[in-house]
Amino acid sequence: MPKNAFYAQSGGVTAVINASACGVIETARRYPDKIGKVYAGRNGIIGALLEELIDTSMESDATIAALRHTPSGAFGSCRYKLKGLEQSKAEYDRLMEVFRAHDIGYFFYNGGGDSADTCHKVSQLSERMNFPIQAIHVPKTVDNDLPITDNCPGFGSVAKYIAVSTREASFDVASMAKTSTKIFVVEVMGRHAGWIAAAGGLASSPDTEIPIVILFPEVPFDEARFLALVQEKVAAYGYCTVVVSEGVRNAEGKFLAEAGGKDAFGHAQLGGVGPVIASLIKERLGHKYHWAVADYLQRAARHLASRSDVEQAYAVGKAAVEFAVAGHNAVMPSVVRLSDAPYRWEVGMAPLSEVANVEKKMPSEFITPDGFGITEACRRYLQPLILGEDYPPYENGMPLYVRLANVAVPKKLPVFHMK
Amino acid sequence: MPKNAFYAQSGGVTAVINASACGVIETARRYPDKIGKVYAGRNGIIGALLEELIDTSMESDATIAALRHTPSGAFGSCRYKLKGLEQSKAEYDRLMEVFRAHDIGYFFYNGGGDSADTCHKVSQLSERMNFPIQAIHVPKTVDNDLPITDNCPGFGSVAKYIAVSTREASFDVASMAKTSTKIFVVEVMGRHAGWIAAAGGLASSPDTEIPIVILFPEVPFDEARFLALVQEKVAAYGYCTVVVSEGVRNAEGKFLAEAGGKDAFGHAQLGGVGPVIASLIKERLGHKYHWAVADYLQRAARHLASRSDVEQAYAVGKAAVEFAVAGHNAVMPSVVRLSDAPYRWEVGMAPLSEVANVEKKMPSEFITPDGFGITEACRRYLQPLILGEDYPPYENGMPLYVRLANVAVPKKLPVFHMK
Numbered sequence: 021m022p023k024n025a026f027y028a029q030s031g032g033v034t035a036v037i038n039a040s041a042c043g044v045i046e047t048a049r050r051y052p053d054k055i056g057k058v059y060a061g062r063n064g065i066i067g068a069l070l071e072e073l074i075d076t077s078m079e080s081d082a083t084i085a086a087l088r089h090t091p092s093g094a095f096g097s098c099r100y101k102l103k104g105l106e107q108s109k110a111e112y113d114r115l116m117e118v119f120r121a122h123d124i125g126y127f128f129y130n131g132g133g134d135s136a137d138t139c140h141k142v143s144q145l146s147e148r149m150n151f152p153i154q155a156i157h158v159p160k161t162v163d164n165d166l167p168i169t170d171n172c173p174g175f176g177s178v179a180k181y182i183a184v185s186t187r188e189a190s191f192d193v194a195s196m197a198k199t200s201t202k203i204f205v206v207e208v209m210g211r212h213a214g215w216i217a218a219a220g221g222l223a224s225s226p227d228t229e230i231p232i233v234i235l236f237p238e239v240p241f242d243e244a245r246f247l248a249l250v251q252e253k254v255a256a257y258g259y260c261t262v263v264v265s266e267g268v269r270n271a272e273g274k275f276l277a278e279a280g281g282k283d284a285f286g287h288a289q290l291g292g293v294g295p296v297i298a299s300l301i302k303e304r305l306g307h308k309y310h311w312a313v314a315d316y317l318q319r320a321a322r323h324l325a326s327r328s329d330v331e332q333a334y335a336v337g338k339a340a341v342e343f344a345v346a347g348h349n350a351v352m353p354s355v356v357r358l359s360d361a362p363y364r365w366e367v368g369m370a371p372l373s374e375v376a377n378v379e380k381k382m383p384s385e386f387i388t389p390d391g392f393g394i395t396e397a398c399r400r401y402l403q404p405l406i407l408g409e410d411y412p413p414y415e416n417g418m419p420l421y422v423r424l425a426n427v428a429v430p431k432k433l434p435v436f437h438m439k
Numbered sequence: 440m441p442k443n444a445f446y447a448q449s450g451g452v453t454a455v456i457n458a459s460a461c462g463v464i465e466t467a468r469r470y471p472d473k474i475g476k477v478y479a480g481r482n483g484i485i486g487a488l489l490e491e492l493i494d495t496s497m498e499s500d501a502t503i504a505a506l507r508h509t510p511s512g513a514f515g516s517c518r519y520k521l522k523g524l525e526q527s528k529a530e531y532d533r534l535m536e537v538f539r540a541h542d543i544g545y546f547f548y549n550g551g552g553d554s555a556d557t558c559h560k561v562s563q564l565s566e567r568m569n570f571p572i573q574a575i576h577v578p579k580t581v582d583n584d585l586p587i588t589d590n591c592p593g594f595g596s597v598a599k600y601i602a603v604s605t606r607e608a609s610f611d612v613a614s615m616a617k618t619s620t621k622i623f624v625v626e627v628m629g630r631h632a633g634w635i636a637a638a639g640g641l642a643s644s645p646d647t648e649i650p651i652v653i654l655f656p657e658v659p660f661d662e663a664r665f666l667a668l669v670q671e672k673v674a675a676y677g678y679c680t681v682v683v684s685e686g687v688r689n690a691e692g693k694f695l696a697e698a699g700g701k702d703a704f705g706h707a708q709l710g711g712v713g714p715v716i717a718s719l720i721k722e723r724l725g726h727k728y729h730w731a732v733a734d735y736l737q738r739a740a741r742h743l744a745s746r747s748d749v750e751q752a753y754a755v756g757k758a759a760v761e762f763a764v765a766g767h768n769a770v771m772p773s774v775v776r777l778s779d780a781p782y783r784w785e786v787g788m789a790p791l792s793e794v795a796n797v798e799k800k801m802p803s804e805f806i807t808p809d810g811f812g813i814t815e816a817c818r819r820y821l822q823p824l825i826l827g828e829d830y831p832p833y834e835n836g837m838p839l840y841v842r843l844a845n846v847a848v849p850k851k852l853p854v855f856h857m858k
Contacts, residue, residue, distance in 0.1 A: 029614070066618065091611065092613065092614040093614035094614075096616075097614045099619045184838060185739075188454075188740060188838075188840075189735040192738065195452045195515055199483075199485065199519055312731075312736050313713075314736065315730060316607075316608040320608045322607060323603050408836065414828055417599060417641075418642075421606065421610060421647065423647065
């Protein structure tokens with residue numbers, strides 16, 4: 021009897037993490053002699069700890085195929101990080117108990133940096149605890165901050181969404197600038213790394229020039245230089261668009277979003293950094309503004325997914341299963357770029373020991389010397405990641421996103437109490 | 440020699456106002472014996488007052504065709520309302536002077552309620568001042584608040600964007616709800632009328648149920664009942680999505696967005712009502728939240744336009760020219776609904792005297808008795824307006840939106856000083 025597989029989604033979900041799930045499940049179904057059933061964790065690793073497993077074999081091929089165009093995490097995700105084997109022995113013991121009870125020999129964990137760390141620890145069960153498990157990490161993060169892989173599935177679609185939305189809103193403000201709004205500020209995700217903010221720079225291209233000022237978390241906020249640049253853009257173009265990363269900080273390292281005042285309940289400023297920047301411009305330069313905070317809209321926007329991104333998300337899911345079937349453990353499929361234009365890539369294999377707990381920030385050569393824009397090198401890097409469209413099917417004007425039955429696997433073990 | 444035409448865009452722009460421009464210009468080009476050139480006002484009616492006219496005959500057919508898929512106002516818009524003929528005699532005199540100098544006999548004004556009023560006043564020049572002009576209003580407003588017409592071009596695309604985005608973000612929060620975010624709040628446009636907020640209700644459908652609470656500007660905010668409903672949804676579904684109109688007010692008629700505290704500069708709360716509502720839920724119910732403010736992203740989102748909306752925007756532009764050619768004055772093409780399902784509509788003709796200065800709010804039978812949702816009648820009304828997709832062409836992963844040369848018509852008159 022072939023071993024069963026466990027698959028779980030972890031951390032913030034994306035527009036394409038279900039495409040990776042689709043890649044894992046469809047590929048596992050092609051190896052019935054090697055892999056039994058794919059059990060998904062309900063709400064990530066918590067599903068394994070609580071023995072809340074979902075039997076994906078109860079879903080039809082058509083339903084699993086529809087995961088490819090469905091955003092969010094179909095099995096539920098979680099924010100939960102396992103500590104080391106020594107500190108959290110009870111949890112690892114429980115995982116092994118659950119894996120043993122359900123004959124699980126493959127562990128596929130679909131997430132970002134923290135999840136890679138968890139996956140790495142699970143992979144060590146085989147060596148350190150002599151427990152037969154192969155753990156493969158499936159990369160996913162809109163933050164694009166995993167090392168080794170050229171880019172992270174999930175990022176390309178957010179990048180495309182921010183690039184397109186910024187272009188569209190910039191066209192809008194350009195229309196209004198004569199008598200009304202001259203400044204448009206859009207706040208984007210990226211607490212530590214400015215990859216998503218950088219994608220806003222793609223809104224402007226040689227054939228469609230747009231005055232854009234980008235605020236990166238990597239660059240301490242310099243108010244005077246920022247305002248001078250905005251004013252320069254308004255003078256030259258009549259308007260200016262500002263793309264601000266939620267993680268931008270002042271010279272003292274404090275988040276700008278927290279540098280504001282108090283809300284109605286006496287809490288620190290509710291608004292993100294977007295309204296803070298917009299208000300600053302109004303205060304100092306007098307321009308009328310509008311601001312938007314994209315938040316979940318950006319990472320859930322499957323309707324505008326990048327085809328590159330969808331293909332890679334599927335490919336890393338598929339490769340994870342192929343790696344497992346080939347006997348690998350403690351690895352992660354990565355995206356290897358072969359050329360920028362035409363864009364060519366292939367799937368590589370990265371050792372998890374080199375992935376876990378390493379955060380890839382924007383290289384300094386991707387940010388213009390003034391700190392407010394992206395360089396040509398950055399553009400060459402980002403451009404392929406937003407290539408192509410991959411529209412979901414629609415019915416009655418709405419995208420047809422699938423919801424799974426998520427049938428529970430009968431429990432075999434006593435209740436486990438999480439700390 | 441046939442008379443020339445003047446066309447201008449007014450007020451907040453939309454994803455499809457350029458499709459109306461396309462309809463006007465392409466149709467005018469089919470009547471060379473009746474209409475000479477189409478001159479566009481640079482930045483709306485201001486372009487007429489300042490004699491800043493754009494010669495659209497300098498644009499190729501292909502360029503004009505591309506307006507159909509380009510968001511924003513290609514000629515620039517303005518927020519400027521003409522007063523009555525008596526109060527603003529100098530301005531009307533100037534308009535007639537400019538029209539006379541450039542042999543303009545047709546006036547096409549593309550805007551919402553205020554613009555309909557301006558257009559109506561211009562139409563009266565023929566009767567009251569014996570000036571030979573035919574003024575036709577081309578309806579446009581994301582607010583969907585014009586009377587007589589079944590719906591307003593521009594609204595359907597925003598409705599689709601909000602419905603789709605709300606569905607996508609709801610899928611996201613559903614994935615995260617077990618250990619993290621349980622509440623997602625999205626703030627949408629609509630200062631006076633809740634049409635756009637209502638569209639958020641379409642995110643939930645019989646085959647894809649989503650717990651959504653809507654806050655309409657038509658319904659005074661009842662904090663206790665709102666919080667009880669949110670709590671009920673979280674208990675039943677594990678999460679809840681809130682769609683809040685920017686215009687929601689408390690029982691005293693004060694905007695909730697302004698009921699907050701002070702920002703870093705001592706101003707009233709910068710954030711919109713979205714973060715206020717999110718924070719209230721956190722404060723009273725303790726749930727983790729995320730919030731988004733769509734702002735210009737929603738009305739500029741041509742990438743997700745409704746095909747119904749694009750077709751109607753084009754059709755009203757086309758009909759405006761046909762009305763003019765047929766000798767009409769002081770009218771507006773309207774959308775007449777013939778049936779809900781299958782959706783059938785035709786263009787009608789509304790007298791401007793009945794359009795100007797009338798604001799259509801949500802009828803009470805479109806809002807559920809509890810004040811937090813949409814009724815089946817509302818759903819039947821909204822559903823056809825988001826039907827169909829109409830994607831722009833893409834190149835290198837970005838939509839190909841056109842920018843016009845906007846060649847100026849040589850001025851013939853002395854400078855006019857606007858007040």
